[in-house]
Amino acid sequence: MTRMSLNCPMPQMNYDIITLGHGSGGLLTNRLLDQMIFDLFSNPILDERHDGAVIQANGPIAFSTDSFVVSPIFFPGGNIGDLAVNGTVNDVAMCGAIPQYISLSFIIEEGLKMTEFWEILLSIKHTCDAAGVQVVTGDTKVVDKGKGDKIFINTTGIGAMHPKANIHIQNVQSGDKIIVSGHVASHGMAIMSVREGLSFETEIESDTAYLNHTIKTLLDEFGTDIHLLRDPTRGGVSTVLTEIAKVRSLGVEIIENNIPILKQVNAACELLGLDPLYVANEGLFVAIVSNDQAESFLHRLRQLEFGEHAAMIGEVVSDHPGQVLLKSAIGGRRVLNMLVGDQLPRIC
Amino acid sequence: MTRMSLNCPMPQMNYDIITLGHGSGGLLTNRLLDQMIFDLFSNPILDERHDGAVIQANGPIAFSTDSFVVSPIFFPGGNIGDLAVNGTVNDVAMCGAIPQYISLSFIIEEGLKMTEFWEILLSIKHTCDAAGVQVVTGDTKVVDKGKGDKIFINTTGIGAMHPKANIHIQNVQSGDKIIVSGHVASHGMAIMSVREGLSFETEIESDTAYLNHTIKTLLDEFGTDIHLLRDPTRGGVSTVLTEIAKVRSLGVEIIENNIPILKQVNAACELLGLDPLYVANEGLFVAIVSNDQAESFLHRLRQLEFGEHAAMIGEVVSDHPGQVLLKSAIGGRRVLNMLVGDQLPRIC
Numbered sequence: 095m096t097r098m099s100l101n102c103p104m105p106q107m108n109y110d111i112i113t114l115g116h117g118s119g120g121l122l123t124n125r126l127l128d129q130m131i132f133d134l135f136s137n138p139i140l141d142e143r144h145d146g147a148v149i150q151a152n153g154p155i156a157f158s159t160d161s162f163v164v165s166p167i168f169f170p171g172g173n174i175g176d177l178a179v180n181g182t183v184n185d186v187a188m189c190g191a192i193p194q195y196i197s198l199s200f201i202i203e204e205g206l207k208m209t210e211f212w213e214i215l216l217s218i219k220h221t222c223d224a225a226g227v228q229v230v231t232g233d234t235k236v237v238d239k240g241k242g243d244k245i246f247i248n249t250t251g252i253g254a255m256h257p258k259a260n261i262h263i264q265n266v267q268s269g270d271k272i273i274v275s276g277h278v279a280s281h282g283m284a285i286m287s288v289r290e291g292l293s294f295e296t297e298i299e300s301d302t303a304y305l306n307h308t309i310k311t312l313l314d315e316f317g318t319d320i321h322l323l324r325d326p327t328r329g330g331v332s333t334v335l336t337e338i339a340k341v342r343s344l345g346v347e348i349i350e351n352n353i354p355i356l357k358q359v360n361a362a363c364e365l366l367g368l369d370p371l372y373v374a375n376e377g378l379f380v381a382i383v384s385n386d387q388a389e390s391f392l393h394r395l396r397q398l399e400f401g402e403h404a405a406m407i408g409e410v411v412s413d414h415p416g417q418v419l420l421k422s423a424i425g426g427r428r429v430l431n432m433l434v435g436d437q438l439p440r441i442c
Numbered sequence: 443m444t445r446m447s448l449n450c451p452m453p454q455m456n457y458d459i460i461t462l463g464h465g466s467g468g469l470l471t472n473r474l475l476d477q478m479i480f481d482l483f484s485n486p487i488l489d490e491r492h493d494g495a496v497i498q499a500n501g502p503i504a505f506s507t508d509s510f511v512v513s514p515i516f517f518p519g520g521n522i523g524d525l526a527v528n529g530t531v532n533d534v535a536m537c538g539a540i541p542q543y544i545s546l547s548f549i550i551e552e553g554l555k556m557t558e559f560w561e562i563l564l565s566i567k568h569t570c571d572a573a574g575v576q577v578v579t580g581d582t583k584v585v586d587k588g589k590g591d592k593i594f595i596n597t598t599g600i601g602a603m604h605p606k607a608n609i610h611i612q613n614v615q616s617g618d619k620i621i622v623s624g625h626v627a628s629h630g631m632a633i634m635s636v637r638e639g640l641s642f643e644t645e646i647e648s649d650t651a652y653l654n655h656t657i658k659t660l661l662d663e664f665g666t667d668i669h670l671l672r673d674p675t676r677g678g679v680s681t682v683l684t685e686i687a688k689v690r691s692l693g694v695e696i697i698e699n700n701i702p703i704l705k706q707v708n709a710a711c712e713l714l715g716l717d718p719l720y721v722a723n724e725g726l727f728v729a730i731v732s733n734d735q736a737e738s739f740l741h742r743l744r745q746l747e748f749g750e751h752a753a754m755i756g757e758v759v760s761d762h763p764g765q766v767l768l769k770s771a772i773g774g775r776r777v778l779n780m781l782v783g784d785q786l787p788r789i790c
Contacts, residue, residue, distance in 0.1 A: 117788075119676025119722070120781025142610075145533040145672065146506025148603060151499035158494025159545035159598055163583045185493040197507035199596050201549070235511045237788060241591040248547050250507055250598035255496060262490075324493065328467025374467070433468025440465075440585060 104212040105129045112206045117236025126234065130212065134219050139195075139230040147230035149195055151254070156191035158182055159250040165440045167214070167244050170284050171299030174247055175217035177376060177442060180304050181327065182249040183225045187306040188323045188379065190259025190313060193225065197250045198232040203242035214245065225304035227251065256310065258317035265321040266342050268412040271388035273381045275308070275395060276301065276403040277354045278331055282373035282441050283362045292365065294358040303377030308398040312381075315394060319387040324380045327442055329433045332371040334380050335418045336432045338410070346418040348408035348430070371420075372433045374441040382410065452560040453477040460554045465584025474582065478560065482567050487543075487578040495578035497543055499602070504539035506530055507598040513788045515562070515592050518632050519647030522595055523565035525724060525790060528652045529675065530597040531573045535654040536671045536727065538607025538661060541573065545598045546580040551590035562593065573652035575599065604658065606665035613669040614690050616760040619736035621729045623656070623743060624649065624751040625702045626679055630721035630789050631710045640713065642706040649748075651725030656746045660729075663742060667735040672728045675790055677781045680719040682728050683766045684780045686758070694766040696756035696778070719768075720781045722789040730758065 107129060115122040132140065139147045160181045167174040179196065186193040198218065202211070222229060280301040287298045305325070312320060324334045331353075339346045348371075355363075355370055363370045377400055383391045388406060395401040418430040455477060463470040480488065487495045508529045515522040527544065534541040546566065550559070570577060628649040635646045653673070660668060672682045679701075687694045696719075703711075703718055711718045725748055731739045736754060743749040766778040 114787045115782075117676075118781055118786075120681055120720075121779075122782070123676070124780060144537055144609075144611075146504045146537045146539070146599070148502050148504050148537055148539075150501070151503045152501070153499070154496050155499050156494045156496050157543065157545065157600060158579055159547045159596065160581045161547045161549050161583050161596055163549055163585050165589075189492055189494045189496055191494070191496075195505065197505065197598055199507045199509040199598075201509050201511055201594055231506055233508045235509050235788075237511050237591060237594075240588065241513075243585060243589040246549055246585075246594070248507065248509055248596040248598075250545055250547075250596075251494070252505060252600070261492075263492075328465075328471075333468055372468075431469075432472065433466055434463075434470070438466075439462045440583075 102216055104209060107208050110208055112202045112204060112211060112236055114204050114236050114238060117234060123234060130215060134215055135229040137228045139228065149230060154255040156186045156189035156253050156255060158185035159248065160185060161246060161248040162442055163246050163440050164285065164442050165243060166288055169288050169300055170297050172302040173214055173217050174245060175214035176221040177302050178247040178249045179218055179221040179225060180302050180376060181442060182251040183227060183304045183306050184325045186251040186253040187309040188325050190261035191253035191255045192310055193227050193251050193253040193306050195230045195252045196227050198229050199248040200234045201242055201246040202236050203244050204236055204239045206244050221304065225306055256313040259313050260318045261320065261323055263322055263338065263341050266338055266382050266410055268344055268410055269385040270321055270382045270410040271385060271406055272408045273383055273388065273392055273404060273406050274331065275379045275401050277356050278375060278378065279355060279359050279363060279370035279373035281376040282438050283359045285441055286366060286438060287362055292362055294361060296358045298358050298362060301375055301377035303400045305377065305379055305400060308401055311398055312391065312395065316387055316391050319384040320381055321384065322382040326375050326378060326380055328374050330372040330374060331380060332430045333432050336430060339416050339418050343415040345411040345414040346408060347411055348418065348420045350420055350422045352405050352407045354403045354405045371430060374438065376442060450564055452557060455556050458556055460550045460552060460556065460559060460584055462552050462584050462586060465582060471582060478563060482563055483577040485576045487576065497578060502603040504534045504537035504601050504603060506533035507596065508533060509594060509596040510790055511594050511788050512633065512790050513591060514636055517636050517648055518645050520650040521562055521565050522593060523562035524569040525650050526595040526597045527566055527569040527573060528650050528724060529790060530599040531575060531652045531654050532673045534599040534601040535657040536673050538609035539601035539603045540658055541575050541599050541601040541654050543578045543600045544575050546577050547596040548582045549590055549594040550584050551592050552584055552587045554592050569652065573654055604661040607661050608666045609668065609671055611670055611686065611689050614686055614730050614758055616692055616758055617733040618669055618730045618758040619733060619754055620756045621731055621736065621740055621752060621754050622679065623727045623749050625704050626723060626726065627703060627707050627711060627718035627721035629724040630786050631707045633789055634714060634786060635710055640710055642709060644706045646706050646710060649723055649725035651748045653725065653727055653748060656749055659746055660739065660743065664735055664739050667732040668729055669732065670730040674726060674728055675722050675724060678720040678722060679728060680778045681780050684778060687764050687766050691763040693759040693762040694756060695759055696766065696768045698768055698770045700753050700755045702751045702753045719778060722786065724790060
């Protein structure tokens with residue numbers, strides 16, 4: 095099947111909105127699947143149309159799931175559809191695997207506009223093609239008006255482990271360097287700007303992106319020197335670093351000046367009183383890399399897709415075990431903790 | 443870890459209800475996971491606590507997903523938790539595979555009682571143990587009050603294909619026999635009875651059950667004589683048979699008198715004007731078996747778990763291609779079509 099353009103016209107449907115009948119499992123569900131989903135995502139596995147997909151797997155695989163409830167469903171830089179694909183593709187990649195297949199499960203609130211659903215489906219298709227994954231199985235449920243919120247999407251992904259990957263939190267050791275792959279806090283602040291009606295000279299866009307091709311190249315070239323990979327989504331970079339410090343009983347030191355952040359994102363954080371290190375990212379990863387290879391890794395990452403703004407932000411130390419210390423721009427030090435409460439609900 | 447009893451006490455929690463903070467990805471999410479989920483479902487793969495699970499797979503695997511939005515979340519015979527495990531276990535089994543691993547993803551409406559969440563978790567654990575599957579990865583999201591409905595659960599399952607299985611709708615041929623594994627329409631009518639406040643001498647209970655052990659034994663013994671397996675959930679038995687007739691351009695003939703149904707379920711269907719062949723089942727399968735082996739298959743199935751009330755209800759014919767004909771108890775014949783509209787919303 096050829097790649098769909100993002101403005102591919104919607105098939106002629108008998109309904110302008112999704113109704114409860116579209117979730118019945120009967121005729122309307124079948125028509126919805128036939129006209130809007132099976133053609134768009136057609137591949138030999140999906141075309142079998144069984145209750146599940148049969149796929150080949152040889153050796154260890156990574157398996158990851160996420161439900162997406164972001165509000166609003168359309169935001170600068172993306173929508174819930176590409177977010178749902180990127181999120182799961184990235185989770186599989188963070189295990190050190192190469193994402194291959196995903197499942198797609200919708201919970202739609204009665205009344206969702208058919209045109210909005212189609213736009214989301216096209217984004218999903220476009221992102222799957224770009225990331226190189228196939229939708230092989232799925233499910234569609236519809237809930238009555240007021241019992242959902244437009245659309246929730248679950249994606250579950252599968253991928254073969256990269257033969258050189260050895261990603262384990264237990265591999266993190268004192269002296270390792272901490273690298274982030276790009277600007278922090280863009281996704282969370284894109285959502286918050288829409289919700290709060292903030293406007294800046296430059297619009298804040300979500301960083302939502304598939305990181306799997308970049309990760310694969312880095313694993314090809316740096317293998318076991320990559321000790322840990324995490325995508326700092328909900329809870330942000332701080333929560334990832336706090337977990338490392340806690341689980342490994344090691345210290346983490348971060349230099350505030352080294353943290354890449356866009357000017358308008360920083361301004362939005364200051365305006366709303368949010369610490370960018372706690373804000374969700376959707377196209378960013380944190381890599382913990384051996385001291386020996388960290389510079390080469392960073393240099394290479396900056397040449398790769400979505401890695402241009404990568405930076406080394408700190409290191410793992412044996413001092414102050416269990417604590418993440420931030421050396422601030424003005425010379426102070428403060429302890430970072432895990433996010434408490436819900437700073438930004440429904441960010442992904 | 444030893445099997446939990448269903449009345450295992452809930453851990454001491456600081457909150458009586460689920461709050462938005464429990465979905466933040468920060469401290470509250472971590473506490474919820476630590477105290478309520480990781481201990482209960484502990485296994486070496488889950489205990490890694492990465493973004494995804496790494497599992498071994500060798501050869502073809504089945505992969506299936508379903509989101510559950512049933513209302514009410516507790517009903518006679520089960521709750522949304524065991525339903526979510528059984529549903530996905532059965533979908534994997536219907537592919538001719540042996541379910542091994544599942545993912546568990548919650549979308550919780552703010553305000554869900556912690557005790558209700560715990561009861562659901564215990565049912566999930568109990569059902570996973572009985573079905574022989576492990577929860578290896580998951581996700582928890584919380585939406586604001588009025589934007590969900592207590593709890594929605596997505597489960598995605600993986601299982602190795604049974605070496606003797608060859609389940610394809612293309613294998614169905616004229617002369618094949620149609621066998622159902624038990625009473626029809628019990629799940630749908632259990633839900634409807636609660637919603638409509640109906641009461642009968644005998645309470646109607648959902649048939650929710652894991653069918654994988656039964657399917658495995660049948661595949662061991664009958665292998666490729668099993669041409670197709672389907673679980674007639676939403677849309678019921680009729681929708682499964684209609685799909686077979688349509689896709690294969692063959693006819694299907696069903697004898698109404700042979701269809702096993704409980705007296706109180708039949709009474710409820712009559713009262714509500716519903717055709718039991720369109721009502722959802724959650725512990726039932728339809729098997730299309732070669733004419734040669736159909737009698738032995740039925741005999742064996744009746745000895746197996748959840749197969750006691752199995753019956754041969756009809757056959758595949760070369761006449762009237764694309765049509766399912768029901769021979770009624772009073773001698774008439776009528777054509778069954780796919781379910782139109784949504785007879786029973788949010789049944790699973």
